[in-house]
Structures are given as structure tokens and as C-alpha cells.
Amino acid sequence: MIRSKSREKPFPVDWPSRFRVLGNQAKDPAVRAFYQAGSVSDDTPLKQVPFLALDLETTGLNPQTDAIISVGFIPLYHDRILCSGARHWVVRPEQHRPDIQTVIHGITHSRMDACPRFDTMLPLLLKAMAGRVIVAHYSRIEHGFLRKEIADLTGDDFEFPIVDTMEIESRKHPVFRPNLFQRWMGEKNSPSLRLAHARERYNLPPYRPHHALTDALAAAELFLAQIKDPFTVDTPISDLLYPPSVKT
Amino acid sequence: MEIELVEIRDHLFSHPPFRNLPRHVVDDLVPHIEVSYYQAGTMILEKGQDNHYLFFIRSGAVEILRSSGELYIKMGEGECFGQFSLLRKKKVRYPARAIEDSLLYKIPDAPFQELADTYDRFADFMEEEHSVRLKNALGRAGQISGNPLMISKIDKLIPRKIVTASPDISIQQAAVIMTRNRVSSLVLVPDNPVQDPSPVTGLITDRDLRKRAIVPGLPLSTPVRQVMSTDVITLPAEAYAFEAMLTMMRHNLHHLPVLNGTRPIGVITVADLVRYESHGSVYLVGDIFRQKDVNGLADMAPKIRQLFIQLVNEDASSHTISAIVSRMGISISQRLLQLGEKKLGPPPVPYCLLALGSMARDEMTLVTDQDNAFVIDDTFDPKIHDPYFKALARFLSDGLNQCGYPYCTGDIMATHSRWRQPLSVWKTCFSDWIDHPDPEALLHASIFFDLEGIFGETGLAGQLKQLILKKAPDSPRFLACLARNALLRKPPLGFFRKFVLEHDGKHHNTFNLKRRGSAPISDLARVHALACGAVPINTRERLLRVKETSLLAEGVGDDLLDALELICMVRIRHQARQAESGAAVDNNVIPESLSSFERNHLKDAFQIVSQSQSFLRYRYNVSPAMQTRVRTGQK
Structure with missing residues (x-):
């Protein structure tokens, strides 16, 4: 997985045609249904786009070696978050990993044993994602892990449009690390892009971190705040989408 | 179902009126909620629009405006708005606008109505106007306060049966009756109520007998009428104990006859009241009048401060506390003028000290500057008499300042010649204020419309x-x-x-x-x-x-x-x-x-x-x- 670091506008993906192609290739029925639900076109104004804020809690940062341990998502539109569609699942990884991460996430192994495996929840997740643009903070986790899991489980390729609240925040606050002289001149580091710090800038309340659904809600609220300015309800979705990160 | 949006649930559950709902009800409410974000300055509800939500402020601040556009109220985190248009199923009357970037939880109409229908307390909270909420709060606070001085009626405090006699008995007979009945005061009632309709003709106390009869060496056969106190101040039986205390303080009395209608039923003494109050404010007034000089009076200030703190800790009402503190201020003013007259000699013409503003209103607190004036009898001749009153005013004003009542920044003090005038000049002045009102001038004069004569010829103030x-x-x-x-x-x-x-x-x-x-x-x-x-x-x-x-x-x-x-x-x-x-x-x-x-x-x-x-x-x-x-x- 490559993350585009360049600031120049990447070549846009035509998501509706991409979904048609991927839909035809998909072997798994749930994945196929996801693609067949279609995707928004580039020029769709913000006000018409259905979103789903998604957060995965994982045992680590590497999709190849780490596993998903909980999933949280909540649907939203540009002007409102709908708590009715919120879901939170704790899932059981394939094999036990005595990772320290589980302590951070507050999920004990004994509790995890009683949980369903990720593959049994996948159809429900795909159904919730269908037709929606995914909202995530630092989306390479969600993107990377879902791709890996789906590839392992079904052999299908998994791509989907994402808006990344961290990436939007980085546009508003370009990364700038002053050298010693600049620092002496009073220059400061660009502000932190972490979820909690970004939320503070929009007067959003502090939440307890590391709960998949709380983090999804936190990202959803941040997104509502971010799109007030300089965007409008008529801004085309392509202006917000995360630069396509995967070239196949 | 496991409650998943813990942040929303926990937050709602920690604020009224949701705090008073059963936990599972709040759990069930959460999935109905929508969350919206408003930038500072944007409208949330426009006048005349339909409203479908109860808004709960999660973060930020919102102002509600009157239809005229004037501010109605500002609200912050944890407060709700929008309920009135929901409850009355009407269009929005008071528009709402975000004044900070705000995150709002929106509870849709249907679950809101269900809560209001099911839970009376929730409905009450939503229906309550500010006035009702305040009244309930005061009611609750009042229940906690159980200061006996505030809640006891004086007829319950009367310790013994009343002892009365005719004012025509001799002082010796009076002393015999008082000794036999073991009382320190004797209420003298008219022999013939038709001729003399006042319920109490006079009052005589141990002290009166000592000071007015024995010291001057009056014969034992002297009628008690000659030495008794007349114009006796009484209180009705329904009065509260603290009213009795205030009355005693105001007149520096130690005995107060209590009437049931027109019938005297007992005498309350300072000692009876003191059993009900631990702060000794009644004695403090006596102390003030015993001070021999300004320094002694200034020493009373910390005691008054102490009394104030004690009254607050005893949950006395603000009305009572202010009345007591004002009484101390008035007593100090009165004592200062007594001392001033002792120093400068008796006043050449009658005069009256006017208390103005909070002292006149009985609303002093620990921070009150002095506002006073002299009304002088119309025989006042400025050339001859003013030096005396000028000096007396200076003595009073400096003394008050020393006792913790700082000089009036607006210069409304008798030391200013304008506020040291004969009655006729005052009358013209008030007539002018009323007949030819000028708001700017009245701004500084409104304090004069709260006036009370507190020393000297108070009839002048009465006019x-x-x-x-x-x-x-x-x-x-x-x-x-x-x-x-x-x-x-x-x-x-x-x-x-x-x-x-x-x-x-x-x-x-x-x-x-x-x-x-x-x-x-x-x-x-x-x-x-x-x-x-x-x-x-x-x-x-x-x-x-x-x-x-x-x-x-x-x-x-x-x-x-x-x-x-x-x-x-x-x-x-x-x-x-x-x-x-x-x-x-x-x-x-x-x-x-x-x-x-x-x-x-x-x-x-x-x-x-x-x-x-x-x-x-x-x-x-x-x-x-x-x-x-x-x-x-x-x-």
C-alpha cells in the first residue's frame, strides 16, 4: 500500500465505473452486492452524499500481521449524524495474540472468546457500507485492514471511496516543521492532526479514545465541522475524497 | 442490546431532565438522536419555521432571540431548547442562533412527546418557565433552613403568663406584684377600656423602677403611671421571632408585650429570644449604644462582620440578614450623632438625619458606602446655625468611614452643603424633581426617593x-x-x-x-x-x-x-x-x-x-x- 504524499491533485478515480468493473470480477456474493449498490460520481454535491463513519480497532498497525478486534460505524449526511444506524462489534481474531494492544482497547481475551469472528460480521458491514462514502480519521488503517481481510476471506479485490478527516485537516494545516532558525524567529510546528486535537479546534467535546464506535462518532462530528468551511453543501465530493492510494 | 454510543448516553444521563429518567429509558432514547454541528453565527431555528426536534447543547453556546431580535437568553453546554414549539405544536416563535461553534444533540418530536407523556418530571421540566424553576429551587432551599428564629411565631416563645395591673397602683404595689410573680416587667392596662382604647397603657421594668423611682428618691406611694414607659411598642402574636428581634433592635428595647388582637398575652424579653439565636445581634445593638467614642464604635465592625457570617451559616433569609446588618448601620449612625451632640453641644435648631438608599431600604450588606443628609427645621439660619451642622456632619461622616462605611463616591453626604438644608428647601427640591423631571438629574437623585429619618426630629423626614x-x-x-x-x-x-x-x-x-x-x-x-x-x-x-x-x-x-x-x-x-x-x-x-x-x-x-x-x-x-x-x- 502506498500513501500519496504529493500535494498535487491525483488523477481522479471514476468510482461508478470502477465499481461496475470490480462488481463483475467479484466472486463473493456479499462483496458483489456491495459493488452493485454503486458509488457516487465525482461531481455529486456534498448535500446528496450518504456517508458512513467507520473505525476499526486493531492489534497493531500492520494489516499483514495484526488483526481487527472491533468495528464501529455510524451513518451520516453532510448536516446530521444518525445514531439509529450506529453499530459496534467486538470480533475475535483468527488466533490468540497476547498483544499489549488489547489492554489499550479495554477488551479482555476472555470477553473476546465470546465474540463472533470477523468473517461472520463481514456481510453486515458490507451492507452498511453499500452506496456510502466512508469517513475515517487516518483511513489507511480501515482501508488496509479491510482489503487484507476481504482478500484473505474471499479472494476479492476491495476498493471504496474514502474521505479522511486527517487528510482534510492536513490541507487546512499543511505540515510545517520549523528548523532551529525559524523556531528562533518564533515559528511553530503546524498543529497536531490527531483526532482529539483536531476536534478541539472545532470546539468539539473530548471523548474517551480507543472505542471503535466512539472514534467513528468522533470522526463523524469532526467531518461535519470540517465541511462548514471552506466547503459548501454544493462542493463536489471529488474535492474531499482521499487521493486514490491503491494502484492495481 | 448493549448500549453502544456511551459518550452520548453518559452525557445525557448526567444532565437534567434526563438525569431523572430511568437509565434504560435514556439508553432507548440514544438511537433516536441525530447530531448536528453549527458554526458560530449560523441560525439553528428560524422564526416561523416548523421545528421537529428538542435541541440539547453538547458543546458550544446558543442564543435564543425574541421576535424583536433582542436577546432572550443565552445557553451553554447541557441546556435544552426548542421544547416550546414542540409542546404546543406551533411554529418557532423564538429563533435560535449558535454564538460559538456548537455540537447539538437533536431528539426528534416522537420520542420527545413519548417522554413528556410518560414522565411527569420530564414534562414539568420542559414546561417550566424560569419563574417556576426558581420558585421550586427556593422552596427546596427553604426546607433545608430550619432556623427557629425564622420559623417560630412569638406566641410560642412567651415563657410565662402575663402579669398586668392598673397604672394607678403605687410603685411599691407594682414592685410587690412583680416580686410575687417573679417577673422583671409589669404591663399596665387601662382600668376602663372604653375611655382608654389602647391595649397597653404603659410598661414598667425592674430597671425603670431602679432608675426612675429609687435613684431620684420618689415616695413609695408614687403612682406607677408617673414612672412607667408610655407609647409602648407591641407586636401581634402572629409575628415571627426574628421580627421581635428586629423590633427590639430598632428601638433598643428589652421587653416587648405581645398582643392577641387587642389583648396583651405576654411579654417577650431579650433573654427569651437569645435562647433561639446564637449570634447575639440583639446584644450587639446594646453594645453599640454603650460605646463612648468613635474608636469604640469602629471596634464593632469586626463583630458585625462575624454576625453576618454566622447569620449566613444559619441559613437566615437575605431579607433578615440585610435587615439586621442595616439595623447595625443605623445604630452606629445614631450613636455617632449622640456622641457628636455630646461633643458639639445640643443642636441649635431641630434636625433629622436622613438615611438614603440601601440603609433606608434596610438592605445593607457588608459593602455599603454611606449615603446621608440632614433635614433641618425651617427656623434654620445658615449664617448662624450651619457651622454647627457642618461640624456635626463631618463628625458623622468621618465616624462612619472609620466604622467601615466608606465615604459616598457620589458625594451624597450631609457634609455637602447641598444635602444639609431646611425642610422648605428640601420640599422645593423634591417638588422640582417630580414636577420637572430630567432623567439625567434623576439618575443621581433616585437614591433620595428611598429615604428614612433615623435620628433627631424624624417628623421632618415624615413630611x-x-x-x-x-x-x-x-x-x-x-x-x-x-x-x-x-x-x-x-x-x-x-x-x-x-x-x-x-x-x-x-x-x-x-x-x-x-x-x-x-x-x-x-x-x-x-x-x-x-x-x-x-x-x-x-x-x-x-x-x-x-x-x-x-x-x-x-x-x-x-x-x-x-x-x-x-x-x-x-x-x-x-x-x-x-x-x-x-x-x-x-x-x-x-x-x-x-x-x-x-x-x-x-x-x-x-x-x-x-x-x-x-x-x-x-x-x-x-x-x-x-x-x-x-x-x-x-x-
Whole structure:
């Protein structure tokens, strides 16, 4: 997985045609249904786009070696978050990993044993994602892990449009690390892009971190705040989408 | 189902009215909620639109506007709005706007109505106007307070059967009766009630017998009538113990006959009351009058401060505390003039000390500067007599300053020649204020309409009060000017959380609870009281009188009384906290230092004051035109 670091506008993906192609290739029925639900076109104004804020809690940062341990998502539109569609699942990884991460996430192994495996929840997740643009903070986790899991489980390729609240925040606050002289001149580091710090800038309340659904809600609220300015309800979705990160 | 949106659930569950709902009900409510974000300055509800949500402020701040666009109230985290249009199924009347970037939880109409239908407390909370919430709060606070002085009627305190006699018995007979009955006072009642209808002809005490009979060496056969105290002050049996205490303090009495209708049923002594109060304020007044010089009086100041703190800790009402503290101030003023007359000689012509403002209203706290004036008999000849009164005024003013009542910054003190005048000049002055009202001039003079003669020939003050009572109700221009001035001091509606957000958008970390809380109510009460010719000067008593008239709509008087009590109580507690910590005492309240009870209910109280101010404008025809005329100097 490559993350585009360049600031120049990447070549846009035509998501509706991409979904048609991927839909035809998909072997798994749930994945196929996801693609067949279609995707928004580039020029769709913000006000018409259905979103789903998604957060995965994982045992680590590497999709190849780490596993998903909980999933949280909540649907939203540009002007409102709908708590009715919120879901939170704790899932059981394939094999036990005595990772320290589980302590951070507050999920004990004994509790995890009683949980369903990720593959049994996948159809429900795909159904919730269908037709929606995914909202995530630092989306390479969600993107990377879902791709890996789906590839392992079904052999299908998994791509989907994402808006990344961290990436939007980085546009508003370009990364700038002053050298010693600049620092002496009073220059400061660009502000932190972490979820909690970004939320503070929009007067959003502090939440307890590391709960998949709380983090999804936190990202959803941040997104509502971010799109007030300089965007409008008529801004085309392509202006917000995360630069396509995967070239196949 | 496991509750998943814990952040939303926990937050709702920690705020009223959701706090009072069963936990599972809040759990079930969460999935219905929608979350929206509004940038500062954007409208949330427009006037006339349909509303489908109850809004709960999760973060940020919102202002609700009147249809005129004026501010109605500002709200912060944890507060709700939008319920009135939901409950009445009407279009939005009061628009709402975000004044900070705000995150709002929106509870849709259907689950809201279900909660309101199922849970009475939830419905009550949503329906309650600010006034109701305040009243309930005061009621609850009142239940906690059980100070016996405040809740006992005096007939319950009478310790023994009354002993009466005819005023025609001899002093020896009186002494025999008192000794036999083991009482220290004897109530003398008329032999023939038809000829003498007053229930009590006189009162004689052990001390009176000693000082007035034995010391001068009167024969034992002297009729008691010759040595008894006359014009005896009495109280009805229904009076509360603290009223008895105040009466004793006001007149420096030790015995107070109690009447059931017109029949004397007992005598209350200081000792009887002291059993019910631990602070000894009755004795403190006696101490004040025993002081031999100004230094001695100045030594009383810490004791008064101590008494104040103690009264606050005993949950006395603000009305009682202020009355007691005012009584101390008045006693000190009286004693100063006694000492002054001792030093300068007796006054060449009769005069009266006028207490003005809070001292006259019995509303002093620990921070009150002196406001006083002399009314002098019309035989006053400035060339001959003024040096005496000038010196007396200086003695009084310096003495008060030394006793902790600082000089008046507005120079309203008898030391100023303008405020040391014969009655006729005062009458002209008051007539001019009333007949040719000039708002700017009245701004500084309104304090004179709260006046009380407290020393000397108090009849002089009485004549001025009569003049005001007679003229004011029929002077609409005067009342309009007074009303216009009463609108100048506005309660801090933008007060919430940790600061006050002013009209100009500035944040203030403190606000003056006298200037912006109690004073606006006193101003309101003064206008209404003068309009209906009410005699009382005290704001609470004025409101009680005005309430009986048609000047205020049903219930408004009670709401104002509640608002007054709450604001004064918060102010007094604030001062007590400062005094207890040894800090300088002031009226500047830091919102953050208030309890959430105080903060929430202050908001309700300010709301009531603001509404009453709007009504004042309308009732007394305060028009912008009038204010313009004033500025051009036209009378």
C-alpha cells in the first residue's frame, strides 16, 4: 500500500465505473452486492452524499500481521449524524495474540472468546457500507485492514471511496516543521492532526479514545465541522475524497 | 442490546431532565438522536419555521432571540431548547442562533412527546418557565433552613403568663406584684377600656423602677403611671421571632408585650429570644449604644462582620440578614450623632438625619458606602446655625468611614452643603424633581426617593415622605423618567458557564451582582411603589404592596420576590465567603465560583428581571422619543 504524499491533485478515480468493473470480477456474493449498490460520481454535491463513519480497532498497525478486534460505524449526511444506524462489534481474531494492544482497547481475551469472528460480521458491514462514502480519521488503517481481510476471506479485490478527516485537516494545516532558525524567529510546528486535537479546534467535546464506535462518532462530528468551511453543501465530493492510494 | 454510543448516553444521563429518567429509558432514547454541528453565527431555528426536534447543547453556546431580535437568553453546554414549539405544536416563535461553534444533540418530536407523556418530571421540566424553576429551587432551599428564629411565631416563645395591673397602683404595689410573680416587667392596662382604647397603657421594668423611682428618691406611694414607659411598642402574636428581634433592635428595647388582637398575652424579653439565636445581634445593638467614642464604635465592625457570617451559616433569609446588618448601620449612625451632640453641644435648631438608599431600604450588606443628609427645621439660619451642622456632619461622616462605611463616591453626604438644608428647601427640591423631571438629574437623585429619618426630629423626614407619596402617583412624566433610568442597569443575560458574554461579544470573568442583580429589582420596585403611593421603602415590602395593586400582572410580583431573594442570597453568600477567608469584600461575583444551583437559578432570576424591565418600559411609556427629548435638554 502506498500513501500519496504529493500535494498535487491525483488523477481522479471514476468510482461508478470502477465499481461496475470490480462488481463483475467479484466472486463473493456479499462483496458483489456491495459493488452493485454503486458509488457516487465525482461531481455529486456534498448535500446528496450518504456517508458512513467507520473505525476499526486493531492489534497493531500492520494489516499483514495484526488483526481487527472491533468495528464501529455510524451513518451520516453532510448536516446530521444518525445514531439509529450506529453499530459496534467486538470480533475475535483468527488466533490468540497476547498483544499489549488489547489492554489499550479495554477488551479482555476472555470477553473476546465470546465474540463472533470477523468473517461472520463481514456481510453486515458490507451492507452498511453499500452506496456510502466512508469517513475515517487516518483511513489507511480501515482501508488496509479491510482489503487484507476481504482478500484473505474471499479472494476479492476491495476498493471504496474514502474521505479522511486527517487528510482534510492536513490541507487546512499543511505540515510545517520549523528548523532551529525559524523556531528562533518564533515559528511553530503546524498543529497536531490527531483526532482529539483536531476536534478541539472545532470546539468539539473530548471523548474517551480507543472505542471503535466512539472514534467513528468522533470522526463523524469532526467531518461535519470540517465541511462548514471552506466547503459548501454544493462542493463536489471529488474535492474531499482521499487521493486514490491503491494502484492495481 | 448493549448500549453502544456511551459518550452520548453518559452525557445525557448526567444532565437534567434526563438525569431523572430511568437509565434504560435514556439508553432507548440514544438511537433516536441525530447530531448536528453549527458554526458560530449560523441560525439553528428560524422564526416561523416548523421545528421537529428538542435541541440539547453538547458543546458550544446558543442564543435564543425574541421576535424583536433582542436577546432572550443565552445557553451553554447541557441546556435544552426548542421544547416550546414542540409542546404546543406551533411554529418557532423564538429563533435560535449558535454564538460559538456548537455540537447539538437533536431528539426528534416522537420520542420527545413519548417522554413528556410518560414522565411527569420530564414534562414539568420542559414546561417550566424560569419563574417556576426558581420558585421550586427556593422552596427546596427553604426546607433545608430550619432556623427557629425564622420559623417560630412569638406566641410560642412567651415563657410565662402575663402579669398586668392598673397604672394607678403605687410603685411599691407594682414592685410587690412583680416580686410575687417573679417577673422583671409589669404591663399596665387601662382600668376602663372604653375611655382608654389602647391595649397597653404603659410598661414598667425592674430597671425603670431602679432608675426612675429609687435613684431620684420618689415616695413609695408614687403612682406607677408617673414612672412607667408610655407609647409602648407591641407586636401581634402572629409575628415571627426574628421580627421581635428586629423590633427590639430598632428601638433598643428589652421587653416587648405581645398582643392577641387587642389583648396583651405576654411579654417577650431579650433573654427569651437569645435562647433561639446564637449570634447575639440583639446584644450587639446594646453594645453599640454603650460605646463612648468613635474608636469604640469602629471596634464593632469586626463583630458585625462575624454576625453576618454566622447569620449566613444559619441559613437566615437575605431579607433578615440585610435587615439586621442595616439595623447595625443605623445604630452606629445614631450613636455617632449622640456622641457628636455630646461633643458639639445640643443642636441649635431641630434636625433629622436622613438615611438614603440601601440603609433606608434596610438592605445593607457588608459593602455599603454611606449615603446621608440632614433635614433641618425651617427656623434654620445658615449664617448662624450651619457651622454647627457642618461640624456635626463631618463628625458623622468621618465616624462612619472609620466604622467601615466608606465615604459616598457620589458625594451624597450631609457634609455637602447641598444635602444639609431646611425642610422648605428640601420640599422645593423634591417638588422640582417630580414636577420637572430630567432623567439625567434623576439618575443621581433616585437614591433620595428611598429615604428614612433615623435620628433627631424624624417628623421632618415624615413630611418629605408625605410630599413624595402625594405627588408621585399623579406625575406620569416623573414616573416615566424613573422607569427609563430603571432600564439602564441590565441583568447579565449572557451569563453562563464561566463568564459573562456581553452584547459587544466581550467575555467578562466577573459581574457585579449588586449593580446587575439586586439594584435593577430595587429600581423596578421603586417605580411601581411610587406609582401606587406605597409607603414602604424596603424593596421586598414594596413588591408585596405593589403585588396587591393592578400594576403587575398576576404572579409577576411573586416571581420578582423570588428573584430578589435568590440574587440577594447569592450576593450575601458571596460576601460571607470572602469575609470568612479574610479577603476584601465586594459584589463582584466570579461565575465559576458559584455552585451549579446558584448558577442555574441566577439565570432564571435574571430572566425574570429582564422580563419585568420590558414590562416597565411599556407600562410607563418609556419611548425612545422621550429619551431624545432629554438629550436635547428640553424639559
